[in-house]
Amino acid sequence: xxxxxxxxxxxxxxxxxxxxxxxxxxxxxxxxxxxxxxxxxxxxxxxxxxxxxxxxxxxxxxxxxxxxxxxxxxxxxxxxxxxxxxxxxxxxxxxxxxxxxxxxxxxxxxxxxxxxxxxxxxxxxxxxxxxxxxxxxxxxxxxxxxxxxxxxxxxxxxxxxxxxxxxxxxxxxxxxxxxxxxxxxxxxxxxxxxxxxxxxxxxxxxxxxxxxxxxxxxxxxxxxxxxxxxxxxxxxxxxxxxxxxxxxxxxxxxxxxxxxxxxxxxxxxxxxxxxxxxxxxxxxxxxxxxxxxxxxxxxxxxxxxxxxxxxxxxxxxxxxxxxxxxxxxxxxxxxxxxxxxxxxxxxxxxxxxxxxxxxxxxxxxxxxxxxxxxxxxxxxxxxxxxxxxxxxxxxxxxxxxxxxxxxxxxxxxxxxxxxxxxxxxxxxxxxxxxxxxxxxxxxxxxx
Amino acid sequence: xxxxxxxxxxxxxxxxxxxxxxxxxxxxxxxxxxxxxxxxxxxxxxxxxxxxxxxxxxxxxxxxxxxxxxxxxxxxxxxxxxxxxxxxxxxxxxxxxxxxxxxxxxxxxxxxxxxxxxxxxxxxxxxxxxxxxxxxxxxxxxxxxxxxxxxxxxxxxxxxxxxxxxxxxxxxxxxxxxxxxxxxxxxxxxxxxxxxxxxxxxxxxxxxxxxxxxxxxxxxxxxxxxxxxxxxxxxxxxxxxxxxxxxxxxxxxxxxxxxxxxxxxxxxxxxxxxxxxxxxxxxxxxxxxxxxxxxxxxxxxxxxxxxxxxxxxxxxxxxxxxxxxxxxxxxxxxxxxxxxxxxxxxxxxxxxxxxxxxxxxxxxxxxxxxxxxxxxxxxxxxxxxxxxxxxxxxxxxxxxxxxxxxxxxxxxxxxxxxxxxxxxxxxxxxxxxxxxxxxxxxxxxxx
Numbered sequence: 001x002x003x004x005x006x007x008x009x010x011x012x013x014x015x016x017x018x019x020x021x022x023x024x025x026x027x028x029x030x031x032x033x034x035x036x037x038x039x040x041x042x043x044x045x046x047x048x049x050x051x052x053x054x055x056x057x058x059x060x061x062x063x064x065x066x067x068x069x070x071x072x073x074x075x076x077x078x079x080x081x082x083x084x085x086x087x088x089x090x091x092x093x094x095x096x097x098x099x100x101x102x103x104x105x106x107x108x109x110x111x112x113x114x115x116x117x118x119x120x121x122x123x124x125x126x127x128x129x130x131x132x133x134x135x136x137x138x139x140x141x142x143x144x145x146x147x148x149x150x151x152x153x154x155x156x157x158x159x160x161x162x163x164x165x166x167x168x169x170x171x172x173x174x175x176x177x178x179x180x181x182x183x184x185x186x187x188x189x190x191x192x193x194x195x196x197x198x199x200x201x202x203x204x205x206x207x208x209x210x211x212x213x214x215x216x217x218x219x220x221x222x223x224x225x226x227x228x229x230x231x232x233x234x235x236x237x238x239x240x241x242x243x244x245x246x247x248x249x250x251x252x253x254x255x256x257x258x259x260x261x262x263x264x265x266x267x268x269x270x271x272x273x274x275x276x277x278x279x280x281x282x283x284x285x286x287x288x289x290x291x292x293x294x295x296x297x298x299x300x301x302x303x304x305x306x307x308x309x310x311x312x313x314x315x316x317x318x319x320x321x322x323x324x325x326x327x328x329x330x331x332x333x334x335x336x337x338x339x340x341x342x343x344x345x346x347x348x349x350x351x352x353x354x355x356x357x358x359x360x361x362x363x364x365x366x367x368x369x370x371x372x373x374x375x376x377x378x379x380x381x382x383x384x385x386x387x388x389x390x391x392x393x394x395x396x397x398x399x400x401x402x403x404x405x406x407x408x409x410x411x412x413x414x415x416x417x418x419x420x421x422x423x424x425x426x427x428x429x430x431x432x433x434x435x436x437x438x439x440x441x442x443x444x445x446x447x
Numbered sequence: 448x449x450x451x452x453x454x455x456x457x458x459x460x461x462x463x464x465x466x467x468x469x470x471x472x473x474x475x476x477x478x479x480x481x482x483x484x485x486x487x488x489x490x491x492x493x494x495x496x497x498x499x500x501x502x503x504x505x506x507x508x509x510x511x512x513x514x515x516x517x518x519x520x521x522x523x524x525x526x527x528x529x530x531x532x533x534x535x536x537x538x539x540x541x542x543x544x545x546x547x548x549x550x551x552x553x554x555x556x557x558x559x560x561x562x563x564x565x566x567x568x569x570x571x572x573x574x575x576x577x578x579x580x581x582x583x584x585x586x587x588x589x590x591x592x593x594x595x596x597x598x599x600x601x602x603x604x605x606x607x608x609x610x611x612x613x614x615x616x617x618x619x620x621x622x623x624x625x626x627x628x629x630x631x632x633x634x635x636x637x638x639x640x641x642x643x644x645x646x647x648x649x650x651x652x653x654x655x656x657x658x659x660x661x662x663x664x665x666x667x668x669x670x671x672x673x674x675x676x677x678x679x680x681x682x683x684x685x686x687x688x689x690x691x692x693x694x695x696x697x698x699x700x701x702x703x704x705x706x707x708x709x710x711x712x713x714x715x716x717x718x719x720x721x722x723x724x725x726x727x728x729x730x731x732x733x734x735x736x737x738x739x740x741x742x743x744x745x746x747x748x749x750x751x752x753x754x755x756x757x758x759x760x761x762x763x764x765x766x767x768x769x770x771x772x773x774x775x776x777x778x779x780x781x782x783x784x785x786x787x788x789x790x791x792x793x794x795x796x797x798x799x800x801x802x803x804x805x806x807x808x809x810x811x812x813x814x815x816x817x818x819x820x821x822x823x824x825x826x827x828x829x830x831x832x833x834x835x836x837x838x839x840x841x842x843x844x845x846x847x848x849x850x851x852x853x854x855x856x857x858x859x860x861x862x863x864x865x866x867x868x869x870x871x872x873x874x875x876x877x878x879x880x881x882x883x884x885x886x887x888x889x890x891x892x893x894x
Contacts, residue, residue, distance in 0.1 A: 203797075233800075309789040313797065316790070342756035342792035343763070343785050350650075350760065353680075 004029035009075055009163035009217035016063075016074040023063075023074030023118065027056040030076060030120070034161045040142055042135040043156040045081040046088050046099070047121035052076070055118050072224060073116030078165035080153050081122035082129050082199035083109055092199050093125040093134050093149075096322045106197030107229045108166060108208055115224040123152030123165055126385060128315065129173060129199055132327025133385050138180060140413055144378040147177030148385030150209070154181040157211045164221050165211045170201045170307060171395055172374075172388020174209035175418055178403035180378035180386060182414025186210045186218045186430075187391075189423045190398030191236045194229035202310035203234065204349060205303070205395055215434045218402075219247035222426070240427060247430040254286060255367035255432045257419075262292040262371055264389045269376030275407045275415055276372060283439070287370065295355050296393055302348035303396045305340050312337025356397050356423065363422040368432050373416030377409035390418060400426045402433050406440045451476035456522055456610035456664035463510075463521040470503040470510075470521030470565065477523060477567070481608045487589055489582040490603040492528040493535050493546070494568035499523070502565050519671060520563030525612035527600050528569035529576050529646035530556055539646050540572040540581050540596075543769045553644030554676045555613060555655055562671040570599030570612055573832060575762065576620060576646055579774025580832050585627060587860055591825040594624030595832030597658070601628040604658045611668050612658045617648045617754060618842055619821075619835025621656035622865055625850035627825035627833060629861025633657045633665045633877075634838075636870045637845030638683045641676035649757035650681065651796060652750070652842055662881045665849075666694035669873070687874060694877040701733060702814035702879045709739040709818055711836045716823030722854045722862055723819060730886070734817065742802050743840055749795035750843045752787050759784025803844050803870065810869040815879050820863030824856035837865060847873045849880050853887045 004012065004026050015021040031049045038044055059074040079085065082092050083106040089099025104110075109119060124134040126149040136151040138144040139159040146155040150167025154177030157165050167174050169187045178185025186209055193208040200206060208225070212218050223244055228237040259280050268276075280287050312319070312334045318326065319334050326334075362369060372390050379386050394401045400423070403416035419436065421429030451459065451473050462468040478496045485491055506521040526532065529539050530553040536546025551557075556566060571581040573596040583598040585591040586606035593602040597614025601624030604612050614621050616634045625632025633656055640655040647653060655672070659665050670691055675684040706727050715723075727734050759766070759781045765773065766781050773781075809816060819837050826833050841848045847870070850863035866883065868876030 305789065309793055312790045313793040338788060338790050340789035341785060342752065342787035342789045343759045345789035345792055346756055346760040 005033045005160045007163065008214040009212060010214065010220050012163060013072060013075045013220065017069070023056040023059045024053060026074065027052055027076060027118070027120070030161060033159075037139075037159050038161060041137055041139050041155050041159050043123055043152040043159065043161060044078075045091060045122045045124045045134070045152060048088075052118065052120055059116070059118060070114065070116030071220070072112065075117050075164075076120035076162060077112055077117045077221070078120050078123045078153060078156050078162040079109060080150050080165070080167045081125045082168060083166065084197040085109055085119060085122065088119065088122055090122065093127040093129070094325070096318050096325050102197065104197060107194040107231060108225050109197070111225045111227060117224075120162055123150070123156050123167075125149050126151060127327045127330055129168060129170065129201060130311070130327070130333065131329040131385060133382060137382065138378045140182065141378070141411070143382070144380050144413070145180065145382055145385050147180035147374070147378060149173040150177050150211070151385065153211050154178055154183055154185065157181070157183045157213060163212065164217050167209045167211055168198060169207045169209050169391070169395060170205045171303065172391030174207070174211070175373045175391045175401060175403040175416070176386055176388050178211060178405070179373035179414065179416030179418075182405040184212050184215060184218055184405065185403040185416070186222070187395070187401050188222065188226065188426050189400045191234050192226045192238060192426065194227065194232040194235050196229055196231035200314050202307055202314070204306055204352070205310070207395065215430055215437060216244070216247055219243045219430050238424060243427045243430065246427040247434055249431055251431060251435055255435055256365070257287045257368055257370050258362065258366045259287050259289045259370045260292055261289060262296065262390070262393065264375065267375050267387070267389065268372060269409070271410045272372065272376040272415055275409055279407060279417065288366070293358065295358060298351070299355065299393045299396050300389070302351060303392045305344050305348045308333045308337035309340050309345050310337070352396060352398070356399070359397060359399075360422060363425075368429060369420040371418045371420070373403035373418040377411075377413035377415055394420050399423055400429050402429070404433055404437060406437065452480045452607045454610065455661040456659060457661065457667050459610060460519060460522045460667065464516070470506045471500060473521065474499055474503040474523055474565070474567070477608055480606070484586075484606050485608065488584055488586050488602050488606050490570055490599040490606065490608060491525075492538060492569045492571045492581070492599060495535075499565065499567055506563070506565060517561065517563030518667070519559065522564050522611075523567035523609060524559055524564045524668070525567050525570045525600060525603050525609040526556060527597050527612070527614045528572045529615060530613065531644040532556055532566060532569065535566065535569055537569065540574040540576070541772070543765050543772050549644065551644060554641040554678060555672050556644070558672045558674060564671075567609055570597070570603050570614075572596050573598060574774045574777055576615060576617065576648060577758070577774070577780065578776040578832060580829060584829065585825045587629060588825070588827075588858070590829070591827050591860070592627065592829055592832050594627035594821070594825060596620040597624050597656070598832065600658050601625055601630055601632065604628070604630045604660060610659065611664050614656045614658055615645060616654045616656050616838070616842060617652045618750065619838030621654070621658070622820045622838045622848060622850040622863070623833055623835050625658060625852070626820035626861065626863030626865075629852040631659050631662060631665055631852065632850040632863070633669070634842070634848050635669065635673065635873050636847045638681050639673045639685060639873065641674065641679040641682050643676055643678035647761050649754055649761070651753055651799070652757070654842065662877055662884060663691070663694055666690045666877050685871060690874045690877065693874040694881055696878055698878060698882055702882055703812070704734045704815055704817050705809065705813045706734050706736045706817045707739055708736060709743065709837070709840065711822065714822050714834070714836065715819060716856070718857045719819065719823040719862055722856055726854060726864065735813070740805065742805060745798070746802065746840045746843050747836070749798060750839045752791050752795045755780045755784035756787050756792050757784070799843060799845070803846070806844060806846075807869060810872070815876060816867040818865045818867065820850035820865040824858070824860035824862055841867050846870055847876050849876070851880055851884060853884065
């Protein structure tokens with residue numbers, strides 16, 4: 001049998017359930033992996049081996065006593081260090097806050113615990129989940145960024161230190177690191193996962209997301225955390241009780257895709273253009289190529305106005321009192337955020353609904369939209385986290401998207417294909433993703 | 448029997464149901480009333496006698512054939528001229544739009560029609576439902592304003608031209624004209640009545656409201672139009688299926704009130720202060736007096752920032768193309784609306800929820816809050832519609848409020864007491880209002 005750390009979350013959960021493995025063995029395997037590789041990768045902001053081995057033993061005891069267990073019983077899950085946890089410190093990538101134990105867990109954290117998961121530790125975030133990087137390196141090349149802001153969540157999964165992690169995206173913070181690190185990143189439809197207890201940048205743009213190496217692991221965890229939460233007014237009641245099954249099903253017929261050459265296409269690296277053109281050519285029976293709709297051109301400005309205004313509001317106290325402890329990019333964004341006009345902000349918010357109504361028509365003809373997830377492979381730098389420009393439109397519109405690790409760029413570095421679906425069509429989008437992964441084959445699976 | 452025009456909506460609906468009166472007779476009586484008094488009051492923007500008498504005959508035929516009828520069958524209801532109607536023109540108090548027949552009815556209008564009501568005509572609004580007045584006069588004194596912006600809706604009910612009308616409030620546009628005209632005005636909890644198809648000033652501040660002379664008429668109509676509407680994302684599913692009965696019930700014990708001396712108290716007219724002090728003294732066993740909470744002081748600024756920004760966005764096309772046809776107050780508001788900072792706007796929006804959480808604690812000790820509805824009686828002018836300052840806080844917070852015609856000021860002019868409840872406690876607030884009306888007695892009833 002291969003080492004437990006290489007197994008999928010779904011396999012681990014099943015084996016624990018069937019008494020084929022103990023949660024303690026799982027955590028021992030992952031801890032060993034962390035001890036071996038995390039000195040170089042630095043994916044973890046907080047990881048306490050003894051603490052988590054104790055938790056795993058407790059989970060095993062609980063099960064041995066015949067007590068009721070949830071679908072994630074004993075499964076370790078890493079959580080980005082902007083999610084409040086009452087038993088571990090939260091630092092949000094800044095020394096302004098310091099590590100605090102929050103009074104309550106973030107809603108997502110408590111949903112995971114209710115389903116039996118073990119919160120394994122906190123993964124590194126960029127400063128306040130914005131652009132100024134943390135310590136994490138790309139597991140495929142230590143001189144390259146893992147992407148951000150969910151840097152540690154992507155790197156931990158990519159380096160087999162954890163089967164699944166939770167991250168967040170306000171612009172490109174799930175899709176980008178997933179693409180750079182070669183794992184699956186999932187940003188659901190806006191309104192499906194609660195942001196209660198999570199560092200807030202923007203009510204309209206913040207999304208909770210999931211990282212895993214397998215699409216069924218995304219479904220496994222999504223099922224437990226997609227929930228209406230009275231503490232987050234953006235969440236809506238929406239059932240995903242069959243998402244595990246739908247994700248695995250064969251589609252009734254082959255899905256049809258549109259490959260959208262957005263205006264950012266001109267910013268793509270040459271080798272990445274070649275990879276995408278080969279991919280599209282190979283699957284030309286299922287893929288049509290189109291240009292982006294004309295209204296897309298306003299969206300990056302709208303996103304910026306909302307994002308920076310909301311950050312200026314959210315971080316105004318820190319900005320007033322601790323400017324000297326803040327990164328350059330964050331400071332610039334906040335100071336721009338104080339300068340926009342309120343009428344511009346309202347225009348940006350109101351057009352979101354209107355633009356989505358226009359965009360939705362795409363799905364009368366196609367199952368999903370494909371674009372690059374990033375402009376290329378992870379940049380050779382630890383001082384910046386790369387560009388989120390291929391994610392901005394989808395985050396603004398609130399549509400579900402995944403980065404699928406299906407391509408390779410220069411030096412065999414991973415390169416994600418982004419797949420975008422209709423709002424609230426997340427279960428089918430996972431199935432379509434699964435279909436595409438199987439079609440491309442070999443890639444996206446374990447070594 | 449007294450003339451039909453003096454009956455309550457509840458009586459009229461019951462009599463039509465029992466075949467004690469025909470809808471045609473009701474409309475004839477009201478039309479005669481309009482012919483006699485509307486030349487002086489000018490409450491109606493659009494009223495077509497033949498059209499509505501035909502509609503009433505059709506309603507009578509429908510019933511005579513034994514067809515199913517709704518709870519408002521044959522009952523005439525006037526609608527403020529900012530609600531779209533497909534069979535009558537909508538002008539929104541401006542010559543920029545001209546009278547248009549909208550393709551669809553506003554949701555509220557179609558809910559009323561589904562319940563059997565006859566849309567009797569369109570009542571006068573101020574220009575774009577803001578401060579620049581329309582032609583309507585106060586029925587109690589033709590040299591005084593009826594208040595605004597729902598000027599015609601209040602005046603039509605006060606002068607017995609219509610038993611119930613629909614209006615709207617973004618600041619004080621239901622409560623103020625109700626107080627000045629001596630009728631009941633009801634602004635429900637934010638999120639209970641759809642604004643779809645209604646002229647939009649502000650997503651966060653616009654509320655649909657109801658005018659009547661009797662509290663049970665408010666409940667009768669509220670029951671039909673409080674509904675979740677997918678076309679207005681602010682609406683939430685909320686059942687008011689027993690609101691008619693609850694409104695009429697005796698409370699299990701005497702309600703307790705707090706009379707809040709808000710900071711506007713200093714702007715009250717002297718005679719109005721006397722009326723309120725007498726009222727509070729007379730009911731001192733049920734009423735405590737308190738000052739406003741400290742956070743109230745920011746609210747009028749917050750309200751202004753949201754309101755004027757949203758108007759600048761909503762009316763920007765008219766502003767660019769037809770400035771010369773717009774009133775002075777509206778132009779000033781829009782030009783201020785273009786100047787605020789987006790961070791100020793976000794602060795104003797975000798604090799709304801937070802302030803309500805603080806305010807909600809009031810209802811642990813009291814059933815309802817009482818304040819004046821206006822600074823005094825209707826001002827002696829047709830060039831301004833009076834001050835909404837006693838309404839701003841409650842509109843911003845989204846709490847339910849009514850103006851009850853329980854006091855008199857100088858020259859026997861009406862003066863409203865405003866009663867404010869907890870969010871989503873509208874049915875009990877109507878019952879508490881009914882209790883208070885009965886306690887004060889005689890007033891608030893028909894001549």
